[in-house]
Amino acid sequence: MTATLALTRRSMLHSVRDVETLLMSIMLPVALLLIFTYVFGGALAGSTTEYLDYVVPGIIVVCAGFGAAQTAVAVARDMNEGLMDRFRTMDMPASAAVTGHVVASVARNLVASTLVLVVAVALGFRPAASPAQWVAVGGIVALYVLAITSLFAAIGVVSRSVEAASGYGFGLLFLPYLSSAFAPVETMPGWLQAFAAHQPLTPVNDALRSLLHGTDPGTDALVATVWCVGLTALGLAAAGWAFTRRAQRP
Amino acid sequence: MTAAIHATGLVKAFGDHTVLAGVDLTARRGHVTALLGSNGAGKTTTLNILTTAMRADGGTALVAGHDVATDRREVRRAIAVTGQAATVDGLLTAAENLELIGRLRGLSRAAARAKAAELVAASGLEDAARRQVSTYSGGMRRRLDLALSMVTPAQVVFLDEPTTGLDTRARNALWGQVRGLARDGAAVLLTTQYLEEADALADQVHVLHQGRVVATGTPRQLKERIGAAEVVVMTDGGVELAREATDGSADGVRRALDALEARGAVAAGARIDVRRPTLDDAFLALTEEAA
Known part of the structure; x- marks a missing residue:
């Protein structure tokens, strides 16, 4: 436990030091929110205010992806640049280094998500969520961040270099565009709808949107939760398995 | 006195490739023991097994009295390892690196901080203490790396090619740190491909060749195994004129x-030189003997 805490603190220090991570986590969400609202909003929804109402969850989700992608890089750096070799010969679970990166990523992305909401409100977004719905919003965002971070952590463990880690992770970053994050699924061609409607990001986005608007998310919240818990379990299991396996390699 | 490291018949293969074919070695507390071998001889694999980072396919090894296969936790508590790649965190400062390891070794925050400050000073890194390690030179990283192995006292310290890539000055500073560790009572096992390094540092040398220890002894014993000294006659310009074998004693040289x-x-104006075989000669002779 002390190990996890000490290593989480270390990852947090990284986040603050590493300018690239910091920009990616804090500046990018705000920039994307502004671009989507003011550049695309008019064309997509007829007015910027209307699109702002639609797009806030999408921005949170897409930025959580970018923020979490840094986890793959951080984990790959530890795996390939020697530090893990030292941890493996110390009386501690070496996997705590990975856990530390995951916890730091969740914290970093929650800050970024809050920032997106604050900026959105400043731009005219008026959430109508009840206190209970706000709790649900926080819960789903946290679960989603945890899920995507776990997947990126697994990518970091299997990557043979820092560059490979950022390359492999690229695919995950495209998923939000193929969901209801930026445009309603019904407006897509049929073949794409089949994918978009059934991939995890659509229920996550729809649930967040309903909750923020103060309406009942229906089954979306449950489906989103199940997806997130499942993906977290998958990511952590894959990371753990690959971690143990790599330990026995030269 | 029981040995700090006692390994018998260590075997390890990766697929069809046998890396260790039965390695026997010992190391004592207060001594620097060198594992000398060329690239691919099996030095790092041996170290990985002794430090619990890897499991052997066969053989046994006791480190600080604990079996590396069954008592990994006890072994890990007794050792400190400095790997071949500098195992430091580039985004943290030297003090933060040391403090992190201190916390991971179970020190309180205050104790970890105090120890970090002490080791920053002892490693001559005060001037750079507030800078991120990614800005350090190779020598500074190495010094920090070794300091990370000294945060809590270890009974056995493992160093994998600690001076590879260092200039002479940085190397000498590091040698000083290594001698200090042994003087403080630790058993130091270091791997090296530099014969000069084994000669200068080690009390005991194991020569590793193709996954086997082909010779063991003090640097001096190893040199003696391949013969005595030679008297070489040279011109003033250093061109060799003749040579004659000798036992290296004063009488022998005179004869x-x-x-x-x-x-x-x-010839008139000629110079002489008494040459003892270098460890280099010993190494070549011993590995040829084995092959």
């Missing part, structure tokens, strides 16, 4: 010189 003179090999 060799007499013999050379009797042969008329010592």
